[in-house]
Amino acid sequence: MFDELRQASEQRLLQRHVRRVLQAARRLLSERGEANSLHLAGELIELIDSLPAGGLQLLFEHLALDFNPDPQVVLTAAQAYAATPEAAQLQQLLRASEPPRQELFRRLNRAPGATGVLVRLRRSLLTGLAQHPQWHSVEADLLHLFSSWFNPGFLQMRQVDWTSPAQLLEKIIRHEAVHAIDGWDDLRRRLQPDRRLFAFFHPQLPEEPLIFVEVALADQMPAAIAPLIDKQAPVASADRSKVAAFYSISNCEPGLKGVSLGNFLIKRVAEQLQRELPRLKTFCTLSPIPGFAAWLQSGPVLDESLGLKKPALERARQAMQTLLEAGNGNLSRLSQPAGAALLEDEAREALQRLCAAYLIAQTPRPGGDPVARFHLDNGARLERLNLDGNPSHKGLRQSCGLMVNYLYDLDRIESHHEAFMAGEVACSRAVSALL
Numbered sequence: 356m357f358d359e360l361r362q363a364s365e366q367r368l369l370q371r372h373v374r375r376v377l378q379a380a381r382r383l384l385s386e387r388g389e390a391n392s393l394h395l396a397g398e399l400i401e402l403i404d405s406l407p408a409g410g411l412q413l414l415f416e417h418l419a420l421d422f423n424p425d426p427q428v429v430l431t432a433a434q435a436y437a438a439t440p441e442a443a444q445l446q447q448l449l450r451a452s453e454p455p456r457q458e459l460f461r462r463l464n465r466a467p468g469a470t471g472v473l474v475r476l477r478r479s480l481l482t483g484l485a486q487h488p489q490w491h492s493v494e495a496d497l498l499h500l501f502s503s504w505f506n507p508g509f510l511q512m513r514q515v516d517w518t519s520p521a522q523l524l525e526k527i528i529r530h531e532a533v534h535a536i537d538g539w540d541d542l543r544r545r546l547q548p549d550r551r552l553f554a555f556f557h558p559q560l561p562e563e564p565l566i567f568v569e570v571a572l573a574d575q576m577p578a579a580i581a582p583l584i585d586k587q588a589p590v591a592s593a594d595r596s597k598v599a600a601f602y603s604i605s606n607c608e609p610g611l612k613g614v615s616l617g618n619f620l621i622k623r624v625a626e627q628l629q630r631e632l633p634r635l636k637t638f639c640t641l642s643p644i645p646g647f648a649a650w651l652q653s654g655p656v657l658d659e660s661l662g663l664k665k666p667a668l669e670r671a672r673q674a675m676q677t678l679l680e681a682g683n684g685n686l687s688r689l690s691q692p693a694g695a696a697l698l699e700d701e702a703r704e705a706l707q708r709l710c711a712a713y714l715i716a717q718t719p720r721p722g723g724d725p726v727a728r729f730h731l732d733n734g735a736r737l738e739r740l741n742l743d744g745n746p747s748h749k750g751l752r753q754s755c756g757l758m759v760n761y762l763y764d765l766d767r768i769e770s771h772h773e774a775f776m777a778g779e780v781a782c783s784r785a786v787s788a789l790l
Contacts, residue, residue, distance in 0.1 A: 366409075373413045376402045377421070383462050384455060396466035403463075404472045411479050418493045422456035457496045470504065470559035473497070478610035498613050505557060505565070505611060507619035512627070515552045515567065517543055526564055526607065527552065533603040533643065534584050541586050545569060549591040551599075553624045555616055566616045568624055569603040572596035572632070576760055577641045578741040580750070598637040599628050600760075618733040625763060638763040639738060643745065644754035646724040647713050651678075651755070652686045661716045667790040671712045674705035681705075689755040692746070707740050710757050711789035714740075719778045727759070731775045734768030735761035737782035740789065 379399040386392045406414060432451040436444040463469050477497045484490055515527060528536045536542050546552060554567035571583045572593045577600050582588060584602075601624075604617050625638045655661075657672050681702035682688040689698070689706065698706065714737055718727040731737065737759065744750070744758025762783070764771075771781040 369407070369410050370413065372402070372406060373410050373417070376406065376410075376414060377417055380422075380459055384459055392462060393465055396463050396469065400463060400466045400469045400472050403476065408479070411476070412483065412487070415480055415483070415487065415490050415493055418456050419489050422459065423454055423492070424452050454492065454496055456493065457500065460497065460500055464500075464504070470557065471563070474501075474560075474608060474610035476610070477501070478608070481609065481612060501611060501614050505614050505616065507555075507616070507623075510555045510557055510565070510616070510619075512553055512555055512620065512623050515546070515554055515564070517546045520562075523562065523564065527554075527567060530564070530567070530605050530607040531603065532605040534580060537586070541584070544586045544588065545584070547590045548593045549573070549596065551624075551628070553620065553627075555620050564607050565611060566604065566606050566608075566620055568601055568605075568617070568620055570624065570628070571600045571602055571641075572635075573598045573600060576600065576637060576639050576739065577602070578739075578744060578758075578760075580641060580745045580758060583641065593632060595634065596632060597634055598639065599625065599632075599635050601638075601640045601763075602642075617729065621733065621763065622765075622768070625765060629765075638765065640730060640735070640759075640761045640763075641741075641744070642726050642730065642759050642761060643750065644710065644714070644724055644757055644759055645726060646722075647710055647754040647757065648690050648752060650713055650717065650722075650724075651689070651709060655713075655717075657712075661712070663712060663716050663790065667712070670790065671709060674708040674712075677702055677705040678709070690751045692748075692751060703742055706755060706757070707742060708789050710740055710754070710759075711786055714759065715780045715782060715786070715790065718780055719775065727761075730761040731780055732772060733763075734770075734772040734775075735763050735781075736767070736771055737780055737786050738762040739783065739785055 376399065379395065379402055383392065383395045383399055386395055403414070428451045429448075432444070432448040436448045438444075460473060464473060477494065480490055480494055480497070484494060515523060517524075524539075524542060528538075528542055536545065544550070549572045551570040551572070552567055553570070554564040556563070557565060571577065572591070574591075574595070574597055576598055577583055580602065583600070601621060604621070606612075606617070628638075629635055657668060657675060659668070661668065661671075663671060678686060678689065681698055714724060714727050717723045718731060727737075739760040741758045741760065743756050745754070746756045750756050750758070767781075774781050
């Protein structure tokens with residue numbers, strides 16, 4: 356009985372807090388004075404930032420239901436524009452169709468510290484979106500605004516090195532999502548002269564890296580990840596390097612999901628490195644293939660719907676049969692150290708062929724590899740597949756140990772991007788020959 360009373364009391368307090376937020380939001384939207392608007396925005400940001408999870412859910416419900424445009428006003432403006440398609444009518448239609456919550460978010464963002472609060476607000480919203488599809492309208496508005504507020508033209512690219520503030524270095528260790536950083540010694544090796552780390556920062560979040568990329572400077576295109584992240588590896592001379600290999604890219608802020616940052620960061624880093632080190636001629640990645648093992652073990656349908664030509668399709672079927680025989684009918688063995696190590700040359704060739712089929716044929720389609728989609732859509736070329744590129748537990752589980760090099764030819768990025776948008780994967784002769 357006591358617990359029920361306590362919960363009821365907490366719920367009433369929560370609802371009262373949310374009502375205060377909504378009242379403050381409506382005051383902010385109705386305010387015309389600039390100075391008072393800024394003061395109201397600051398108060399509202401504090402109220403939102405102090406909401407617990409349950410209060411945020413109530414707030415999202417109200418934002419989705421109570422801050423929509425008036426359908427009748429939108430219809431009237433649309434009819435007026437259809438009758439007289441001129442600039443004045445178009446502006447009226449745009450104003451009528453914009454949800455009031457977009458203007459609310461804009462006014463909120465004027466307050467000090469508001470940008471970080473709004474990013475955290477979207478982070479919370481995204482975690483509950485699957486269970487609350489009615490929130491999609493709120494999410495779409497925030498994504499629309501963030502795409503402008505976090506435009507790469509506003510972002511600052513900075514190199515992170517060993518002299519950077521300890522607080523920033525700690526965040527780099529915590530947010531590394533591809534190849535975990537094993538403490539300070541590991542990080543220090545990744546910041547030596549033959550390694551570089553660059554991050555994007557927003558002026559309103561100067562101490563928060565939004566996304567960062569790690570680069571290895573080398574003499575040739577790398578085929579395996581272990582030498583690049585070996586803490587004991589000798590430091591090479593950066594001035595003599597011919598290859599810059601992007602081997603890890605990590606998003607730090609889930610609230611910015613869907614906002615394009617990584618593609619601009621890679622291109623900007625490549626341009627800066629080329630100015631700093633003129634001997635660099637090759638810009639590439641050493642990338643994981645996180646969806647390959649799952650695709651392989653799902654028993655993919657190898658027929659005409661895959662989009663491969665008949666000879667390539669037949670070779671892919673034969674490769675699948677070879678792997679099934681090598682694994683005694685159980686392809687999950689390929690994701691285990693013992694099973695992968697026992698593969699003979701014919702099975703290894705079959706594994707590579709199916710990986711090529713997956714990257715070339717499946718990537719442009721729904722369910723394609725996310726890392727491949729990112730780089731190919733960014734204008735890279737599928738350059739080389741590397742057996743035993745990552746024999747770690749994670750590498751075997753995700754891709755049976757394979758890794759891939761994507762080549763960034765700075766003169767052909769745009770044409771490769773356009774080809775991918777048309778459903779075609781730009782790839783080297785070495786990769787296409789695998790099919």
